[in-house]
Amino acid sequence: MGRQIYVIGGGAAGLTAAITAARAGASVTILEHSKKMGQKILATGNGRCNLGNHTLNTDCYHCPDPSFVEVVLTQWGTSDTLDFFTKLGIYVKDREGYLYPYSDQASSVRDVLLMEAAHRKVKLKNDCLIEKLEYDGNRWKVHTPGWTYQGESVILATGSPASNISGADNSGYELIHSLGHKVRKVLPALVPLKCKGVSTGKWAGLRMEGKVTLLVDGKSEGEELGEIQMTDYGLSGIPVFQLSGPAVRALDQGKKVQLLVDLLPRLTQQELEQLMDVRRRDCPYKSEQELYVGLLPDKLIPLLPKGQEIIWLKNLLLTVTGSKSANAAQVCSGGVDVSQVNPYTMESELWKGLYFAGEVLDVDGICGGYNLHWAWATGTIAGTCCSGSKGRSL
Numbered sequence: 202m203g204r205q206i207y208v209i210g211g212g213a214a215g216l217t218a219a220i221t222a223a224r225a226g227a228s229v230t231i232l233e234h235s236k237k238m239g240q241k242i243l244a245t246g247n248g249r250c251n252l253g254n255h256t257l258n259t260d261c262y263h264c265p266d267p268s269f270v271e272v273v274l275t276q277w278g279t280s281d282t283l284d285f286f287t288k289l290g291i292y293v294k295d296r297e298g299y300l301y302p303y304s305d306q307a308s309s310v311r312d313v314l315l316m317e318a319a320h321r322k323v324k325l326k327n328d329c330l331i332e333k334l335e336y337d338g339n340r341w342k343v344h345t346p347g348w349t350y351q352g353e354s355v356i357l358a359t360g361s362p363a364s365n366i367s368g369a370d371n372s373g374y375e376l377i378h379s380l381g382h383k384v385r386k387v388l389p390a391l392v393p394l395k396c397k398g399v400s401t402g403k404w405a406g407l408r409m410e411g412k413v414t415l416l417v418d419g420k421s422e423g424e425e426l427g428e429i430q431m432t433d434y435g436l437s438g439i440p441v442f443q444l445s446g447p448a449v450r451a452l453d454q455g456k457k458v459q460l461l462v463d464l465l466p467r468l469t470q471q472e473l474e475q476l477m478d479v480r481r482r483d484c485p486y487k488s489e490q491e492l493y494v495g496l497l498p499d500k501l502i503p504l505l506p507k508g509q510e511i512i513w514l515k516n517l518l519l520t521v522t523g524s525k526s527a528n529a530a531q532v533c534s535g536g537v538d539v540s541q542v543n544p545y546t547m548e549s550e551l552w553k554g555l556y557f558a559g560e561v562l563d564v565d566g567i568c569g570g571y572n573l574h575w576a577w578a579t580g581t582i583a584g585t586c587c588s589g590s591k592g593r594s595l
């Protein structure tokens with residue numbers, strides 16, 4: 202009889218950890234407090250599941266200690282994700298480095314994980330409320346209203362409160378806190394930002410290519426190029442998401458946060474001035490605003506300040522006043538302080554037999570498959586190590 206292992210949370214990381222531990226001979230049970238496992242996976246990649254990326258390095262993650270991330274990525278890279286899913290039956294499609302199941306259905310990813318878990322005799326318990334975790338020096342006790350489960354190891358894979366998917370909440374952090382682990386404040390990341398500095402009500406619904414620079418107390422903290430979505434509260438879209446984690450954290454620290462937006466990044470200011478001169482010459486019958494028809498979406502043109510059009514388009518400065526809530530976020534920053542976790546094993550430095558996996562840790566990835574990569578990677582490491590199997594690269 203193998204070791205008895207309890208995985209708390211049946212999401213991407215928990216399912217991976219359970220499969221890995223069961224493959225290594227452990228007897229594994231997943232305790233999940235919502236009605237179904239793997240619900241968040243279904244929402245990923247707009248329902249298509251961006252499960253990894255060919256470009257992978259520590260710059261793709263935010264963590265107070267990048268060396269923690271590095272140790273994990275050296276143990277589990279993109280080829281490991283590809284191997285793992287190919288063996289589970291997913292034919293992986295590569296879209297400019299972004300990896301998706303060929304079916305273009307996130308449900309395929311969730312389904313193959315559940316199929317493998319069933320094949321490996323992992324017990325799945327939904328609707329399971331965890332009241333308390335205890336270690337008696339020898340065995341872990343997981344208290345639920347009807348039963349106390351006992352085993353050698355517990356893997357905490359409770360994710361974050363990001364999204365409005367049932368089960369995504371802070372209850373995992375409460376359990377972790379009760380064990381004396383430090384948890385860095387959990388804040389939304391990969392989330393739309395609320396801004397002032399423009400009549401947002403008037404530009405709502407627009408989508409434009411743009412370059413966004415994040416300014417914290419006037420200093421550039423990164424820039425992103427891509428499709429920006431204008432909303433009635435501010436800005437959304439991938440470039441804004443990529444900058445949102447550090448923006449929200451800086452706001453929380455009372456810093457001044459601004460976005461400098463370039464709405465015509467393909468033209469320098471000088472090229473734009475020259476272009477407008479040519480247009481004025483070619484079409485002298487047009488008003489200044491009419492000259493922008495064909496260059497800008499109609500809805501944006503009335504917002505251009507008279508005489509300042511080009512400066513505005515190239516250097517639109519918005520003040521960030523907040524973000525949408527965790528309900529609207531794809532991930533959260535913050536979580537279990539990584540200085541109390543061994544990156545080679547995912548085991549707690551405070552408790553023997555207690556492991557962590559996935560987004561519950563204080564590591565959040567940028568958009569592009571990095572958060573799921575983190576879930577597969579840490580799930581595998583935790584599952585391998587808690588079952589006593591050293592694994593290939595551990």
Ligand SMILES: Cc1cc2nc3c(=O)[nH]c(=O)nc-3n(C[C@H](O)[C@H](O)[C@H](O)COP(=O)(O)OP(=O)(O)OC[C@H]3O[C@@H](n4cnc5c(N)ncnc54)[C@H](O)[C@@H]3O)c2cc1C
Pocket residue numbers: 209210211212213214215232233234235237238239240241242244245246247250251252253329330331358359360361363364367368369370372373376530531532558559560561569570571572573574576
């Ligand atoms: C809309 C959306 C789109 C996304 N798209 C992508 C994408 O394309 N690519 C990508 O890489 N990432 C994406 N992400 C992020 C990615 O889904 C998460 O980072 C990843 O699912 C985290 O995995 P996890 O197992 O750590 O947590 P989760 O998947 O959240 O799983 C945690 C599980 O634990 C359960 N749980 C929580 N607390 C308890 C408790 N106290 N007791 C028992 N069970 C508990 C939860 O119900 C849940 O089932 C997206 C996220 C969202 C919301």
